Amino acid sequence: MRKIVAALMMSLDGVVEAPENWTTPYFTDEVWQVTSKGMAASDTLLLGRRTYEVFAAYWPDKTADDSPYADYLNNAPKFVVSTTLKSVTWRNSKLITEDIVGQVTKLKQQPGKNITILGSATLVRSLLRQGLLDQLGLLLHPIVVGTGKRLFEDWTAQAPLKLAESQVLSNGVLFLTYEPQGR
Secondary structure: OOOEEEEEEEEOOOEOOOHHHOOHHHOOHHHHHHHHHHHHOEEEEEEEHHHHHHHHHHOOOOOOOOOOOHHHHHHOOEEEEOOOOOOOOOOOEEEEOOOHHHHHHHHHHOOOOEEEEEOOHHHHHHHHHHOOOOEEEEEEEOOOOOOOOEOOOOOOOOOOEEEEEEEEOOOOOEEEEEEEOOO
């Protein structure tokens, strides 16, 4: 069975919103190696509505000359979880609007590599609550952002996790991989 792996950039104060505004000074070859490894292990994206809208407005006209992420993001199958969108137009995108748990479970059962969630904090929280998230990957940046959406905003339940992997990068960024306890 495929794994659903969340990949988020997070500040020390838990902010995951708009990482393009505060991660740039930390983007090094080491960070690229970590993110490249994640892309190589994945062949499908699972996105929430807000992340999809931001990505779909930016990435479709980008090429490998613009960013090493462009080919992966544009060509990978994308499943967009939303109860408000009526359609998706970005190449290789499909909309999931109903029976989200059932549809994501079916997606996990299909052959293939990992399914990666980029950003999409609301979706990450929902799948963690539902027991569908297999890994939570964080690039924890040594910066306090102060304002912005936090990963566990309004979270009130306990969710025991175990540290599966950790790596300290030379720029002070920590790469942390957590899995739900008991897996």
